Structures are given as structure tokens and as C-alpha cells.
Amino acid sequence: MSQASAVGGRDGAVDQVAGAVAEIAGRTPWQITRARLAKDKVTMVAMGAALFFIVLALLAPVLTHFGLLDPYSNHTDLVGGLGSLPKGPLGGVSPEHWMGVEPGTGRDIFSRVVSGLTVSLIVATLAVTVSVILGTVIGIVSGTAGGRVDWLFSRITDFVLSFPQTLMLIALSTIVIDMLQSALNMERTVPSMIFMILVMGFFGWPIFARVIRGQVLSLKQREFIEAAHSLGAGRARIYFKELLPHLWAPILVYTTLVMPQNIATEAALGFLGVGIQAPTPSFGSILNDSVHYATSDPAYFIFPGVTLFLVVLSFNLLGDGLRDALDPKADRQ
Amino acid sequence: MKRTQIVAGVATTLALGLALTACGSSPTATSTAGGATSGAAAGGAAGGTLHILSGTATEHWDPQRVYVGVNIEYGNRMFTRTLTTFGPVAKDGEPATLIADAATDTGTVSADGKEWKFTIKDGVKWEDGQAVKCEDFKYGISRTFAVDVITGGPNYAIQYLDIPKNDDGSSKYAGPYKKTGQDLYDKAVTCDGNTITFKMAKPSGDFNMAATMTAFGAFREDKDQGEKSNYAIFSNGPYKLEGSWTANKGATFVRNENWDPATDGFRKAYPDKIVWDESLTQETMYERIIADQGDDKNAIAMDQAPVTAMANVTSAEGRYTVVASPYTRYMVPNYKSKVFSNDKAREALALATDRSAYVTAAGGDQVVKATNSLINPALPAFPNTPLLAGEKGDAAKAKEALQASGLTLPVKINVAYRKNDTLDKAFAGLKAGWDAAGFQTNLIGIPAEQYYGTLQSPESATKYDAYWAGWGADFPSASTVIPQLLDSRSQISAGGPGQDYGYFDNDEFNAGIDKAMALTGAEGDKAWGALDTEVVTKHFGVIPLINDQFVFAHGSNVEGAVVNTTFTGYYDIANVSVKK
Numbered sequence: 001m002s003q004a005s006a007v008g009g010r011d012g013a014v015d016q017v018a019g020a021v022a023e024i025a026g027r028t029p030w031q032i033t034r035a036r037l038a039k040d041k042v043t044m045v046a047m048g049a050a051l052f053f054i055v056l057a058l059l060a061p062v063l064t065h066f067g068l069l070d071p072y073s074n075h076t077d078l079v080g081g082l083g084s085l086p087k088g089p090l091g092g093v094s095p096e097h098w099m100g101v102e103p104g105t106g107r108d109i110f111s112r113v114v115s116g117l118t119v120s121l122i123v124a125t126l127a128v129t130v131s132v133i134l135g136t137v138i139g140i141v142s143g144t145a146g147g148r149v150d151w152l153f154s155r156i157t158d159f160v161l162s163f164p165q166t167l168m169l170i171a172l173s174t175i176v177i178d179m180l181q182s183a184l185n186m187e188r189t190v191p192s193m194i195f196m197i198l199v200m201g202f203f204g205w206p207i208f209a210r211v212i213r214g215q216v217l218s219l220k221q222r223e224f225i226e227a228a229h230s231l232g233a234g235r236a237r238i239y240f241k242e243l244l245p246h247l248w249a250p251i252l253v254y255t256t257l258v259m260p261q262n263i264a265t266e267a268a269l270g271f272l273g274v275g276i277q278a279p280t281p282s283f284g285s286i287l288n289d290s291v292h293y294a295t296s297d298p299a300y301f302i303f304p305g306v307t308l309f310l311v312v313l314s315f316n317l318l319g320d321g322l323r324d325a326l327d328p329k330a331d332r333q
Numbered sequence: 334m335k336r337t338q339i340v341a342g343v344a345t346t347l348a349l350g351l352a353l354t355a356c357g358s359s360p361t362a363t364s365t366a367g368g369a370t371s372g373a374a375a376g377g378a379a380g381g382t383l384h385i386l387s388g389t390a391t392e393h394w395d396p397q398r399v400y401v402g403v404n405i406e407y408g409n410r411m412f413t414r415t416l417t418t419f420g421p422v423a424k425d426g427e428p429a430t431l432i433a434d435a436a437t438d439t440g441t442v443s444a445d446g447k448e449w450k451f452t453i454k455d456g457v458k459w460e461d462g463q464a465v466k467c468e469d470f471k472y473g474i475s476r477t478f479a480v481d482v483i484t485g486g487p488n489y490a491i492q493y494l495d496i497p498k499n500d501d502g503s504s505k506y507a508g509p510y511k512k513t514g515q516d517l518y519d520k521a522v523t524c525d526g527n528t529i530t531f532k533m534a535k536p537s538g539d540f541n542m543a544a545t546m547t548a549f550g551a552f553r554e555d556k557d558q559g560e561k562s563n564y565a566i567f568s569n570g571p572y573k574l575e576g577s578w579t580a581n582k583g584a585t586f587v588r589n590e591n592w593d594p595a596t597d598g599f600r601k602a603y604p605d606k607i608v609w610d611e612s613l614t615q616e617t618m619y620e621r622i623i624a625d626q627g628d629d630k631n632a633i634a635m636d637q638a639p640v641t642a643m644a645n646v647t648s649a650e651g652r653y654t655v656v657a658s659p660y661t662r663y664m665v666p667n668y669k670s671k672v673f674s675n676d677k678a679r680e681a682l683a684l685a686t687d688r689s690a691y692v693t694a695a696g697g698d699q700v701v702k703a704t705n706s707l708i709n710p711a712l713p714a715f716p717n718t719p720l721l722a723g724e725k726g727d728a729a730k731a732k733e734a735l736q737a738s739g740l741t742l743p744v745k746i747n748v749a750y751r752k753n754d755t756l757d758k759a760f761a762g763l764k765a766g767w768d769a770a771g772f773q774t775n776l777i778g779i780p781a782e783q784y785y786g787t788l789q790s791p792e793s794a795t796k797y798d799a800y801w802a803g804w805g806a807d808f809p810s811a812s813t814v815i816p817q818l819l820d821s822r823s824q825i826s827a828g829g830p831g832q833d834y835g836y837f838d839n840d841e842f843n844a845g846i847d848k849a850m851a852l853t854g855a856e857g858d859k860a861w862g863a864l865d866t867e868v869v870t871k872h873f874g875v876i877p878l879i880n881d882q883f884v885f886a887h888g889s890n891v892e893g894a895v896v897n898t899t900f901t902g903y904y905d906i907a908n909v910s911v912k913k
Contacts, residue, residue: 076693083644083696084640104693104755105693105762278778289757292639296644
């Protein structure tokens with residue numbers, strides 16, 4: 001946090017200068033944010049990349065439906081020799097197969113990576129959503145109620161934070177996914193996704209709860225809350241109409257920061273074999289398979305590996321940039 | 334019982350895979366065969382250190398507990414002499430002959446086939462200089478009966494020997510520790526000087542083939558520590574343990590000065606020292622052998638190359654070999670499932686099976702062949718049943734069959750397979766074929782260490798609709814394939830399906846098994862082949878998928894490394910030498 005606020009301070013100084021030159025006419029927080037972001041080239045590029053990945057992930061099922069992406073068809077003619085390695089340079093890169101083909105099957109790696117991205121972003125986004133909802137509700141309640149309620153929720157937050165998340169995911173996966181699968185009576189992919197979303201979401205909320213609680217603690221001393229109280233506003237109104245609009249900045253910042261963590265966790269679980277199961281592609285399972293071919297077909301590791309790196313990097317940079325632009329302190333200036 | 338093992342298809346059990354047309358012929362036949370490969374015929378250089386690299390932890394070295402084919406072979410070549418053995422071969426994949434080892438010949442059988450006699454050679458000694466006596470063999474074989482202590486080994490001694498059994502199939506003799514029924518054993522196995530006599534429960538012409546397993550090897554009573562003897566190697570072969578064996582790591586073997594080459598017709602035992610390192614993964618082990626640096630020049634691979642290393646192996650020119658594995662991999666439709674109790678649904682599954690994906694995923698058509706026979710091509714009974722609808726299957730025909738089954742399309746099926754990267758890819762292709770025919774396949778990868786246990790548990794009957802499985806023969810006879818996999822009478826019980834994973838249960842078929850059992854030679858082979866074709870093309874009770882081949886490699890200084898497919902399908906180190 002200290003580093004971030006230092007950067008925020010610098011930006012703030014720049015803004016003050018800019019503000020002095022420009023007309024004194026009030027600017028909305030949105031305008032301030034946009035102006036700051038526009039000046040931050042790295043963040044703009046990261047945002048562009050993140051949007052590109054999101055659009056690609058959203059389009060993947062459509063493209064697959066129309067046959068433009070094909071993550072499942074074998075192309076046995078494109079692999080050969082002992083061990084069925086891709087024919088041609090760079091793991092069989094060609095105009096049809098931009099990232100080459102998978103050893104052993106000839107499936108298109110680009111299609112598999114993009115489909116893996118869809119799965120990955122769905123899991124990461126929904127897990128963040130679960131975290132945000134839980135974290136915001138608990139944070140607001142804890143911050144406004146104070147006293148015993150606050151103490152209890154804070155201890156629960158500490159308790160959950162001290163849980164080893166990855167270990168829980170691995171340990172529980174088989175049993176819970178089996179149960180979900182027999183309950184839902186469907187392929188393993190959906191139960192695996194639900195499981196990961198719930199567990200990652202559940203272990204992600206304390207971060208949000210802490211930040212929101214801190215914000216609420218300072219906000220509730222402000223005059224407009226007291227005014228609402230004295231006008232007889234109910235709890236729900238104070239929570240959702242008065243407090244929540246002031247919390248969107250930290251929620252947005254932490255969402256973009258938790259996203260890449262979730263993407264990486266999903267890939268790690270797939271790598272360890274407890275995430276999305278074959279034949280549904282995922283970053284983790286692709287990388288797990290590709291490391292065996294590290295010497296015989298390095299391109300198979302490099303293309304998906306670099307893609308995952310870029311996805312995580314773009315979301316991380318975007319998160320950092322947003323935090324700078326939306327630094328909660330700026331609100332109070 | 335033989336099935337493919339946990340680690341990427343390493344043989345768990347004895348692999349006597351190949352056509353053994355010459356069993357029982359002259360013990361010297363192999364030594365006169367001209368050797369095309371290096372050291373074997375030319376005679377290698379004595380001395381040096383041979384390194385054996387392995388990616389599989391050895392579970393047992395106790396001769397009576399070894400059932401993994403590769404360990405039977407290495408154990409026999411290094412430190413456990415058996416009465417008979419399969420001799421070394423001059424070329425990869427050549428059929429080996431049955432020869433005498435610690436015995437003077439390959440045994441004599443009485444006219445009624447119920448009594449086998451072997452005479453132990455003079456001058457065969459333990460590493461402490463004491464002679465190996467008839468009583469040591471008798472004691473060693475008796476240990477198999479102590480089923481509570483000596484676990485993991487083959488139970489052929491219990492099956493063959495004329496010792497009465499309890500109602501539950503266990504022997505009335507409880508082994509040398511409890512000594513219950515010792516008099517029964519003493520009657521079945523007798524020593525007269527150096528001659529050991531075995532009395533058989535039923536006439537058996539192939540007992541001397543079973544005797545190649547180290548389970549029929551000698552064990553000295555004063556060295557027996559029961560369970561603790563698992564890695565306490567006490568040698569009567571050319572090498573002995575230096576220090577002790579460390580599980581998952583290995584050990585160093587040095588020359589046993591009390592081994593007399595004059596008593597040994599076939600072990601050349603050229604290297605002075607053998608270093609066994611099983612602390613590696615299969616990938617690193619092949620990377621090291623291919624890189625061929627330092628001590629790795631003197632190394633041979635114990636395990637076959639994993640699919641991922643195959644492409645690199647080709648760069649080790651002249652140092653790698655490709656040989657047939659003794660296994661058949663197949664699908665088993667579950668007769669207890671709602672879908673596959675339906676004859677037409679099984680037919681549809683068989684017709685829609687696309688084997689080409691499996692062939693590619695397992696390493697390509699150079700090493701994998703699609704098959705429609707349960708019996709391995711290496712066995713004389715191999716019927717070579719033609720594929721029903723080519724390698725790729727016929728989705729349209731399969732769909733017709735499925736529509737005729739009366740089930741509502743798409744038909745949901747749960748298919749279980751042993752989870753690993755190769756089968757993940759193979760089953761993605763198989764699923765595509767089945768789904769195109771109107772199935773809706775849900776794949777369930779089960780971790781390797783639980784796989785067969787899951788198949789054999791009674792609960793699986795209602796959980797899965799079809800399974801993957803693999804099997805190889807214990808003896809070069811289809812009598813260790815068809816009855817072991819499809820005889821409902823001996824396999825299915827309240828405790829599960831045994832190896833009849835799909836609950837195939839057909840009285841007529843069982844009668845056919847009884848008939849085939851009574852036949853011998855070519856007639857027997859024909860009967861087994863016909864049963865194989867019947868279950869595959871008429872009942873669709875199993876769907877054979879592929880036969881694969883193993884790839885092995887060795888360092889550039891190693892000479893005479895030849896794969897003995899008759900014995901176990903791994904490198905045979907009897908003639909291996911290390912260039913200086």
C-alpha cells in the first residue's frame with residue numbers, strides 16, 4: 001500500500017498543477033480518473049490487451065461454433081514419427097495453425113489456448129464476483145455495526161485469511177467435484193468450474209472485506225451519513241444508497257488486482273491435475289502436458305506459456321494503473 | 334495376474350510375451366545362433382561398471398515376492414538362479430529357448446504329467462561359499478504359501494503343487510513360518526540328494542516354464558527374516574549386494590566370488606560392478622542416456638521410453654531399439670450398466686471406436702498398431718480378427734445400430750480410463766468418434782494407483798458404462814488371457830468382477846473355455862483364437878484397441894544389450910559388456 005500511495009501522491013501533485021491551469025469548473029471523479037489514465041501509457045496498453053483477451057475469450061465459443069476455432073479435432077496427418085511430434089518448424093506453425101499443433105493429436109494449439117482462456121476468465125471473473133459480493137456485504141456490515149459484530153466478522157476474516165487456499169483446493173477437489181457431478185449429473189468440466197469458483201471466491205473475500213471495512217469506518221463519520229441517520233434512513237438505505245457509491249473505487253481496483261491471481265491459481269490447479277479435466281482445454285493442463293516435451297518440442301510450451309504470461313501481466317498492470325488513478329485518497333482531496 | 338502398471342505402462346508382472354515355439358528344446362540352441370548385434374556373439378570386454386537407470390521403484394527383491402517381469406529378469410541375471418530360465422537371445426525380439434540354469438537340464442516330467450524332477454548342478458554356491466542344496470529350493474518355494482507375509486509374488490506354486498485346498502481356494506499349507514500342513518508340502522515336494530521332485534495337482538506340461546520365475550528360486554532358511562528379507566539380497570548368481578539396498582534409490586552390486594562360471598552356461602557377467610539407480614523420472618533417465626555423457630555412456634535403461642521421450646530417442650542412433658510389448662489395451666463395456674446391457678448399444682460402441690487417435694497419441698504408427706483381438710499378436714493363438722469398420726470406425730453405421738437399440742439419443746455414457754497424458758489425448762479422440770455416433774460421452778480419468786482397484790470394486794458396476802484396460806499373458810499361451818478376463822465362473826464374485834471388469838457372463842462361452850482348456854498345441858490355439866473372435870465380433874463383450882511397442886535405449890559404451898521379448902520384454906543383461 002505504501003508504494004501505491006506514494007505513486008498516487010505524485011499523480012495528485014500533477015493534477016493540482018493541471019487543475020490550476022485549467023478552469024476551476026468542477027470535474028467529476030470519472031473525468032479525473034480518465035484524465036489520469038490517459039496520461040499513463042503503460043496502463044492504457046495493458047487495458048487494451050486485457051480488453052482484447054476478454055473479447056477473444058467471449059468470442060471463442062462463437063468462433064468454435066462456426067468452425068473458425070477447433071480445439072477438439074485431431075489432425076493426425078500433421079504429426080508423425082516416433083512419439084507423434086508435429087511436422088514442420090516451431091511445433092507445426094502454419095497459416096491454419098498459428099501456434100502449431102499439439103504433439104500426439106495434432107489438435108490446434110491456438111484454438112486450445114483461446115478456449116482455455118475462456119474457461120480461465122469465466123472462472124476468475126465469477127470467483128472475483130463471489131469474493132466481491134461476500135467481501136462488500138461483510139465489510140459494510142462490519143464497518144457500520146461496530147462493536148461485537150465488527151469483532152466477530154474481523155476474527156472470521158482473520159480465520160479465513162489464515163487458511164491455506166491452494167491446499168484446500170487440492171485436498172477437497174476430488175470429493176467435492178464427485179459430489180457436484182453426481183448431484184448435477186453432467187460432465188466433469190462444469191462441476192470442476194463451480195468448485196473452483198466457490199473455493200477461490202470464498203477464500204478471496206477477506207481482502208475485500210478488510211478494505212471495505214476500513215473505508216466504511218472513515219466514511220461513517222462523515223456528515224452525509226449522519227444526515228441520513230437523522231432523517232431516519234433505514235439500514236438498507238444507508239448501506240446501499242449512501243455508502244456503496246463511495247466504495248466502487250476500491251472494489252474496482254481490488255477486482256483487477258485479484259483477477260490475475262485467480263487466473264494464475266486456475267492455471268496452477270490445472271497444472272496439478274485438480275482443475276478443469278481433459279478433454280476441455282485449460283492453461284494448466286496444456287502447460288502440464290507441454291513440459292514433457294520441453295526438449296523435443298519447445299514451441300508447444302512457449303506459445304501457451306507466453307500467452308498466459310501476457311494475460312496475467314496485462315491484468316496486473318491494469319490493476320496497478322487503476323489503483324494509481326483511483327487512489328482512494330484522491331476522493332478526499 | 335498381469336496388467337499394465339501404474340507408471341506409464343511398465344509391466345507389473347511377468348511378461349512371457351512371444352511365440353515360444355521351441356520350449357523344452359536343446360539348452361544350447363541359443364549360443365549357436367549367429368549374433369547380428371554387437372557384444373553378444375563377438376564376446377564383450379570383461380570389467381568396468383554397468384549403470385542401470387530406472388524410473389520405477391522396485392517393490393520387492395525377495396525372490397518369492399517378485400512378480401514384475403523386469404525384476405524377474407534382472408534378479409535372475411544378477412543374483413537369483415532358478416531351476417530353468419529363458420536363455421539370452423542374439424537379436425532383439427528373437428524367440429528365446431527354455432534352458433537349464435541351476436538345474437542340470439530343463440526338467441523331466443513323468444508320463445502322466447503329474448511329476449516333475451530337476452537335479453541341481455554341483456558347484457552352485459551362495460555368496461558365503463555354501464553350496465546351494467535341493468533343500469534351499471524346497472524351502473524357497475514353500476515361502477510362497479505364507480501368503481500373509483510373502484505378498485505380491487505369483488501364486489503358481491499354490492496352483493500347481495498337489496496340496497489340498499480349503500473351500501475358499503486357499504492352500505491347506507500355510508507356509509514355513511506357521512508350518513500348518515507342513516507334512517502336505519513335504520509330500521508334494523521331496524528332495525533326494527540333489528534331485529528335487531514336484532508332484533502336480535493336475536497334469537501340466539508347462540511347469541518348467543513357471544519355474545523360470547524367481548518365485549521358484551532357492552532361499553536359505555537361516556537367512557530368512559520374513560518381511561524384512563524384502564530387499565536383503567542373498568546372492569547365488571554372479572553379483573552380490575555391496576552394502577544394502579535403499580528403496581527408491583537403488584544400490585551397487587559387485588562380483589560374487591563364489592559364483593563359478595563353469596556352472597553357468599549362459600551368464601557372461603562381463604562388468605565387475607553394476608550400479609542400480611532408480612531415483613530418476615523416466616524423462617530424465619532418457620534425457621541422460623540420449624545425452625550420453627560421463628557414466629551415462631555405460632548405462633542401460635530399465636524402463637521403456639515414455640511417449641514424450643520417443644522423438645529424442647531417434648537421435649541416439651544405433652543405441653535404441655523398438656520391440657513389441659506383450660500387452661493388449663482394450664475397452665470393456667459394462668454389462669451391468671443400463672446402456673451396455675443392450676446388445677445393439679455395445680455393437681454401436683464397437684463400430685464407432687476410432688483407434689487412429691489412440692495410435693497417434695501413444696506414439697504413432699511406428700510403435701502402435703490398431704487391433705481387434707484380445708490375444709497379443711506375439712501369442713500363437715492370435716486370431717487377427719479384422720477391424721469391424723477400419724481404424725477410424727464408422728459413425729454412420731454405429732448410429733444405425735444405436736437407433737436400433739431403442740435407447741433415446743443422445744445416449745449418455747460414463748467412460749473410465751487410467752489418467753495420464755497419453756490416455757487423455759487418446760480418449761479425446763475416442764470420445765469424438767463415439768459422440769459422432771449418437772453417444773454423449775462423459776470421460777472420467779481415474780488416478781493410476783486407484784485404477785484397477787476402482788474397476789474391481791462392486792460399486793463401479795452402476796457408476797461407469799465402459800472401461801479402459803490392459804492385459805498381457807503370464808505364459809506364451811492364450812490360456813492365461815481368455816479365462817483370466819472372460820470366465821465369469823472364476824472371476825465374478827460378491828467381492829467384484831475380478832478381471833472380468835464388464836461382468837461378461839455367457840454359459841456357452843464358458844463351455845467353450847472348458848473345451849479349449851482340454852486341447853493342446855495348434856488345436857488349442859485355434860480354439861482360443863475362435864473364442865477371442867466370438868467375444869469381439871458376436872457379443873461385443875470387449876473392444877480391443879491397440880498393441881503397443883516398447884522403445885529402449887542404452888549408452889554408447891554398452892555392448893550386447895538385447896531385448897529378450899520371450900522372457901520379459903526388457904533388456905537382458907546376461908551378455909552385456911562395457912567398452913573401456
